[in-house]
Amino acid sequence: MMAWQGFSRLVKDRSGNFGMMTAILLPVLIGAGGLALDVTNMLISKAELQDAADSAALAASTALAAGEAANEAAAEELARQFFLGQASNTMGEEAATALAGALDIDIKTTTTGNGKKFEVQVGSTYDLALSPLMGVLGYGTMNIATSGTSTSGVTAKQPALTMALVLDESGSMHESVGMPGVNKHAALRTAATALFNALDEADPDKKLVRTAVYTYDQRLVWRSAPAWGTSDARETLHKIVDDSYGTTNANEPLQKATDAIKPNAARTDTESKEHAKKDNETVRRYIVFMTDGQMTGTDGKWSKKVDGDVRKKCDSAKKAGLHIYTVALKAPTNGKTLLNYCATSSKDYFEAETMDNLIKAFETIAKDAAKETTRLTN
Known part of the structure; x- marks a missing residue:
């Protein structure tokens, strides 16, 4: 058999295509599965952290308006503790404690002619550990950033x-x-x-x-x-x-x-x-x-x-x-x-x-x- 005939038969032979395609697509399929799983986790984690940030901001602003927080420093500490309590239920106390300590809390107090307005913003950033499947694509963590804002106030009216x-x-x-x-x-x-x-x-x-x-x-x-x-x-x-x-x-x-x-x-x-x-x-x-x-x-x-x-x-x-x-x-x-x-x-x-x-x-x-x-x- 001539050499060129053997090469022609090799080209026409498709018996190993599945194995070749599997070898090529397997990393992509694994990465896609990992991405779907981690995106779901990310959305859940972001929602939970957002709730914690919103609750912490609301608690601090309300405490200031109600006079339950003596000053901004007390309100900031209240926000951290409130965030810690909320986040601990979902991500564990150790991780929540670390995150609460790094919160970005901004409090603005505005005095008006008939009262005061308190605006509290609580921001957090968290590196979510991804599944090993995402490691196939070269990703180990994904950053989640949340920010909660609450405005409360007390208006005074002369009777x-x-x-x-x-x-x-x-x-x-x-x-x-x-x-x-x-x-x-x-x-x-x-x-x-x-x-x-x-x-x-x-x-x-x-x-x-x-x-x-x-x-x-x-x-x-x-x-x-x-x-x-x-x-x-x-x-x-x-x-x-x-x-x-x-x-x-x-x-x-x-x-x-x-x-x-x-x-x-x-x-x-x-x-x-x-x-x-x-x-x-x-x-x-x-x-x-x-x-x-x-x-x-x-x-x-x-x-x-x-x-x-x-x-x-x-x-x-x-x-x-x-x-x-x-x-x-x-x-x-x-x-x-x-x-x-x-x-x-x-x-x-x-x-x-x-x-x-x-x-x-x-x-x-x-x-x-x-x-x-x-x-x-x-």
């Missing part, structure tokens, strides 16, 4: 309020408070002025605060209807006569104060209408009830009936939605017991034995009534 002061100017208010030349009348004027100053500071534009004053001995003596700011109330305060005349009965002024500022369901009451003109939708309403004595009859002796009637007035005011602060200025036991009963809560009852105590009580009341409301945002 709108109407406050009626029901103040004792009976004969016992002419007594000294233990300071040379200063009696209870003078101490009351000083303390009420401090309250008005605090309210003016909270509402310099006179768009949020309305005040009224009702003074009494055995009857209503002076009154100023609720008005914007504190000017009218201050004028009424200084009408108090510094004398030793009068017994003590707060029924009439309490009733007048309640009728003047209580709301109704239709929001057609005077205070609702006045605040609506300033776009004040939510209005807090307060009575500050002060006495240095006990409720008496015309004979100047404690009267169980008068005391009981005053309690009923306080009950009606609270039922109408009014918040009552009470202040006892060197009052006897019956007076203190009454005021403790009338206060909306125990923390709204104040005892003052000195002028300084009285001033502090009135300032505390003003600051508590005018304190900002906060809202957490995410």
Whole structure:
């Protein structure tokens, strides 16, 4: 047989093609299988790390807004711990600890006119070990990068309020408070002025605060209807006569104060209408009830009936939605017991034995009534 005939037969012989093709394609097939497996693992791992980063960012920003994290450093540590807890469930504690220690955490705090905004970004990068199958193609690891961002904030809003002061100017208010030349009348004027100053500071534009004053001995003596700011109330305060005349009965002024500022369901009451003109939708309403004595009859002796009637007035005011602060200025036991009963809560009852105590009580009341409301945002 000629040489050329043998070569021709060799060319036409296909009996070894499968083995040759298998040898050529096997690495490709193995690599493709490894790629599919590792891509699946990568997607799962990336989703798990993304969840951990998102959760850590949300936890840190929320803690800052809620005041649970004292500062940015505390929030950063919280984010690391939160990420560690989440990631440990999926990748093991050792790997999660290493990754948490290398997190890129960026916290930005922005102060606005009515609050603060906190933006927290948590970034992580992780080299995922690939399967041996991918080694055929020369790849040992694949980098996974994730970033989670959360924005939270706290907005502060100054509340709108109407406050009626029901103040004792009976004969016992002419007594000294233990300071040379200063009696209870003078101490009351000083303390009420401090309250008005605090309210003016909270509402310099006179768009949020309305005040009224009702003074009494055995009857209503002076009154100023609720008005914007504190000017009218201050004028009424200084009408108090510094004398030793009068017994003590707060029924009439309490009733007048309640009728003047209580709301109704239709929001057609005077205070609702006045605040609506300033776009004040939510209005807090307060009575500050002060006495240095006990409720008496015309004979100047404690009267169980008068005391009981005053309690009923306080009950009606609270039922109408009014918040009552009470202040006892060197009052006897019956007076203190009454005021403790009338206060909306125990923390709204104040005892003052000195002028300084009285001033502090009135300032505390003003600051508590005018304190900002906060809202957490995410």
